[in-house]
Amino acid sequence: MSREIMRDRPKAGMIPMAGPDRVRIRNWALLDLIAVAYGVRTTQVSGPDWLGDQGFDVDATVAQGAPKEQLDGMLQSLLEERFGLKAHRVTQTAQGFALVVGKDGAKLKPGEPTPPAPNQQLTAEERQAAMQQKLQANLKRLQERSAALGASSSQSWVSVTMADLAAQLYRFAGAPVVDETGLSGKYSVKIETWANPDVPGGTIFDAVEKLGLKLQPQKVAVDRIVVDQVAKMPTAN
Secondary structure, three states, rough: OOOEEEOOOOOOOOOOOOOEEEEEEEEEEEEEEEEOOOOOOOOEEOHHHHHOOOOEEEEEOOOOOOOOOHHHHHHHHHHHHOOOOOEEEEEEEEEEEEEEEOOOOOOOOOOOOOOOOOOOOOOHHHHHHHHHHHHHHHHHHHHHHHHOOOEEEEEEEEEHHHHHHHHHHHHHHOEEEEEEEOOOOOOOEEEEEEEOOOOOOHHHHHHHHHHOOOOOOOEEEEEEEEEEEEEOOOOOO
C-alpha cells in the first residue's frame, strides 16, 4: 500500500474514480488523504511533519453515484480504521475574499446534466487510452493559446454550486474564498486567467467579473484540521 513520495497530487479536493462505483487513489501522502477526506487544502492540516513523506494507494468499491459527502465520510472512516486517525476541526479568521453578485447581476449559465457513467464494456486499458487522448487534445489547445497570449490557468465545471466554486477559487486567488452570493442551484462555469500582463482582463478578478460576480476582500472564517493521533503505516487488511 505504501511507496516513495513521488506522488500524484489530488485535484481540487476530489476523490479520483476509476469508474462510477470504484475509487482509485495512487501514491497520495497521508497529508493529501486527510485534506481531501475533510474537505480542506493541505495547508489547512496541522500535524506531524512526516505526514507528507510516504505515498499510499487506495482501491475501494462504493455505491454507484455516491455523492461527494458520502465518499469523504468513507475516506475518513478508512483513515480512522487503518491509520488510527484522530483529528478535530477548528475555525480561524483569516484575510480572504467573499464571492458576491456584481452590481449588474450574475451572468451564469445553468449547469449541464450529469454526464452518463463510463461505458462498462470498455476495458481498463481502453478507458485509459480514451482519457489520455482527451487530455492530449486539451493540452494541445492550451499550448496553442498560450503561444499567442502567454501561460494560462483555467478550469471548467459543467455543474457546480456557488459554495463549491468559492472553494475552488482558492488556487486562483491565493487566499480563502467564501460564498456570499445567495445563489442556489448549479451552474456551468469556466475560469481562465493569463500570466501575460499585456493580456487585458486576464486576472482572476476579471474572470470572476465576467460571470457577473465579484471577489470582495474581507476577513473570512477558515476551517483547520488538527491531527491529534495517526500512525505512519496502516494496519493490515
